[in-house]
Amino acid sequence: VRQVYPEWQNFDHPPFVQEEIRYKRQAVDLMHSLLAPNEFEALLQSEQYDEIVSRLERVARATNLLYLSTPQTGDLRILYAPTLDRGQLCRALFALLYGPEPPASRLQCYLDFVNQHDSKLNYWTFPTYLLFLAHPASELFVKPTVSKKVLSWFGAAAEWDAKPNVVLYAELTALAQTLLSALQAFGARDLLDVQSLLWVSLVQSNVHYWKIAPGENGWQWPECLQAGFIAIGWEETGDLRGLNKSEFDARRP
Numbered sequence: 001v002r003q004v005y006p007e008w009q010n011f012d013h014p015p016f017v018q019e020e021i022r023y024k025r026q027a028v029d030l031m032h033s034l035l036a037p038n039e040f041e042a043l044l045q046s047e048q049y050d051e052i053v054s055r056l057e058r059v060a061r062a063t064n065l066l067y068l069s070t071p072q073t074g075d076l077r078i079l080y081a082p083t084l085d086r087g088q089l090c091r092a093l094f095a096l097l098y099g100p101e102p103p104a105s106r107l108q109c110y111l112d113f114v115n116q117h118d119s120k121l122n123y124w125t126f127p128t129y130l131l132f133l134a135h136p137a138s139e140l141f142v143k144p145t146v147s148k149k150v151l152s153w154f155g156a157a158a159e160w161d162a163k164p165n166v167v168l169y170a171e172l173t174a175l176a177q178t179l180l181s182a183l184q185a186f187g188a189r190d191l192l193d194v195q196s197l198l199w200v201s202l203v204q205s206n207v208h209y210w211k212i213a214p215g216e217n218g219w220q221w222p223e224c225l226q227a228g229f230i231a232i233g234w235e236e237t238g239d240l241r242g243l244n245k246s247e248f249d250a251r252r253p
Helices: 014-034 037-045 049-061 086-098 103-117 125-134 144-153 166-186 191-205 221-227 245-251
Strands: none
Touching: 014 049, 014 125, 014 191, 037 049, 037 086, 049 086, 049 125, 086 103, 086 125, 103 125, 103 166, 125 191, 144 166, 144 191, 166 191
């Protein structure tokens, strides 16, 4: 994290908060405003399913965590699927978010409901995004690129599965809770903070570096450091200033 934010000391680091935390907190507030349990239930009772979908779209657009550019293939595609009755889907989503059962049971019921209609519409991002915003203290947004790395980094027993399942979800949330406990000394409050740190770490892990050795065993490093330059030992190329790429390629050893 400090490779991206060199002065990072805790989760209140202003640039980190500005770029990674604040907009997600605002999305949580929006979720709790538009689709709180009582509000969601009232919309269901009055069969305002299109309004529920509209609010889900607003919550989805509140962050950059979902892919939304192409509605029919993006992370909200389940909302527009002709194979699913919109009212039934909205009720399944309410049960997922606010049912009385434990989270794993609620997720399993949702996955079973979708599988009964179209198994291709079962994917990680949509249900876990909603769980994450509704319950940031206990639920985790599962983004495949991040989650695969997390399993690898921590040597988890579970293997990545592109299809969502409750066993893997439980493993991922348990890892996130372990991280939360360890990071509380740095001011981590919930899994939203953990997810943000994991995302920054993933981005940084995908950055590649080139090592340049100034001379054999770095013998020229003191000179480079003192004069503020780095060099590659291609003495025979001569002065490269003013060359275009084709001229450089012709001269390069």
